[in-house]
Amino acid sequence: xxxxxxxxxxxxxxxxxxxxxxxxxxxxxxxxxxxxxxxxxxxxxxxxxxxxxxxxxxxxxxxxxxxxxxxxxxxxxxxxxxxxxxxxxxxxxxxxxxxxxxxxxxxxxxxxxxxxxxxxxxxxxxxxxxxxxxxxxxxxxxxxxxxxxxxxxxxxxxxxxxxxxxxxxxxxxxxxxxxxxxxxxxxxxxxxxxxxxxxxxxxxxxxxxxxxxxxxxxxxxxxxxxxxxxxxxxxxxxxxxxxxxxxxxxxxxxxxxxxxxxxxxxxxxxxxxxxxxxxxxxxxxxxxxxxxxxxxxxxxxxxxxxxxxxxxxxxxxxxxxxxxxxxxxxxxxxxxxxxxxxxxxxxxxxxxxxxxxxxxxxxxxxxxxxxxxxxxxxxxxxxxxxxxxxxxxxxxx
Numbered sequence: 001x002x003x004x005x006x007x008x009x010x011x012x013x014x015x016x017x018x019x020x021x022x023x024x025x026x027x028x029x030x031x032x033x034x035x036x037x038x039x040x041x042x043x044x045x046x047x048x049x050x051x052x053x054x055x056x057x058x059x060x061x062x063x064x065x066x067x068x069x070x071x072x073x074x075x076x077x078x079x080x081x082x083x084x085x086x087x088x089x090x091x092x093x094x095x096x097x098x099x100x101x102x103x104x105x106x107x108x109x110x111x112x113x114x115x116x117x118x119x120x121x122x123x124x125x126x127x128x129x130x131x132x133x134x135x136x137x138x139x140x141x142x143x144x145x146x147x148x149x150x151x152x153x154x155x156x157x158x159x160x161x162x163x164x165x166x167x168x169x170x171x172x173x174x175x176x177x178x179x180x181x182x183x184x185x186x187x188x189x190x191x192x193x194x195x196x197x198x199x200x201x202x203x204x205x206x207x208x209x210x211x212x213x214x215x216x217x218x219x220x221x222x223x224x225x226x227x228x229x230x231x232x233x234x235x236x237x238x239x240x241x242x243x244x245x246x247x248x249x250x251x252x253x254x255x256x257x258x259x260x261x262x263x264x265x266x267x268x269x270x271x272x273x274x275x276x277x278x279x280x281x282x283x284x285x286x287x288x289x290x291x292x293x294x295x296x297x298x299x300x301x302x303x304x305x306x307x308x309x310x311x312x313x314x315x316x317x318x319x320x321x322x323x324x325x326x327x328x329x330x331x332x333x334x335x336x337x338x339x340x341x342x343x344x345x346x347x348x349x350x351x352x353x354x355x356x357x358x359x360x361x362x363x364x365x366x367x368x369x370x371x372x373x374x375x376x377x378x379x380x381x382x383x384x385x386x387x388x389x390x391x392x393x394x395x396x397x
Contacts, residue, residue: 062310168339
């Protein structure tokens with residue numbers, strides 16, 4: 001059964017090593033790869049998946065890609081899709097925890113990725129334009145989009161995204177849109193996923209506390225798993241909020257000083273320069289936290305932290321997605337989708353502006369942005385080739 005999905009899994013692997021720009025950039029690249037080129041999902045489905053995942057804690061772009069795999073081949077393909085997506089970035093970030101001591105700090109700020117950010121702006125603009133055409137088609141959705149753009153740009157709270165999604169759904173319920181008469185079989189709710197999520201949450205906390213109070217020699221892996229499972233279960237707002245939580249846990253509050261703030265921020269900087277999920281920084285932090293126990297424990301930390309942080313995202317999305325689909329037959333939820341999708345468009349435009357302002361507007365950067373947008377809109381050049389071309393330019397120029 002899996003053999004027929006090999007082309008899809010190859011596309012996921014290519015996406016994992018070329019997807020820059022954070023969650024919104026990842027969405028734009030998914031639009032190009034899995035909608036325009038491969039047609040695994042429709043534009044409306046991708047927007048709906050992303051909007052739904054914004055309501056859940058955890059890694060939203062990873063959850064969106066997991067749902068694409070789930071639609072194509074069920075739970076098994078969803079799990080394999082997630083593993084392929086997170087592995088390259090986690091391998092790089094885990095290796096960094098071993099190699100950091102051998103690097104000169106200046107060599108970490110290489111210019112090879114200097115054109116990746118303007119390229120990401122081009123991808124974000126492309127995704128925003130495509131999403132705008134799909135989701136903004138009247139005055140109400142235009143107003144929701146504009147309000148979301150301003151709120152996402154000026155308000156940096158982790159609760160901004162889920163609150164905007166809910167508010168957009170409430171506003172669009174004042175319309176008189178009717179549900180089309182389409183027969184859709186109710187999806188079976190997998191209650192085992194939520195019970196497993198709760199069981200692991202309670203068990204991880206219990207074992208971590210027992211290991212701490214009884215001062216087990218092997219207590220640190222238990223503490224590490226509990227910390228990252230809790231992060232993955234509660235974090236809203238993406239990688240920046242996660243970094244703040246890890247800074248508080250392992251630098252500010254830690255008596256044993258597992259790592260310095262400079263080491264954590266160095267890892268955060270490298271994470272932004274590589275493709276893949278922003279939560280891949282967990283592999284780096286897991287290794288750094290365990291490094292003084294020996295290489296075996298450090299390797300365990302590099303594996304344990306990503307498993308712990310991505311597992312809640314997987315369990316929550318697979319449990320709530322069938323519920324979400326079943327609720328869509330009610331007019332309140334159906335009307336809410338219009339506003340929710342408009343909010344997502346506003347968030348994408350806000351991310352485009354934030355990244356645009358963050359980079360110097362040199363001739364080369366402007367040219368890269370315009371060229372990327374032009375190639376995406378007017379040609380069939382695959383996304384990975386555009387990414388490789390920008391990295392090559394950074395090396396040559």
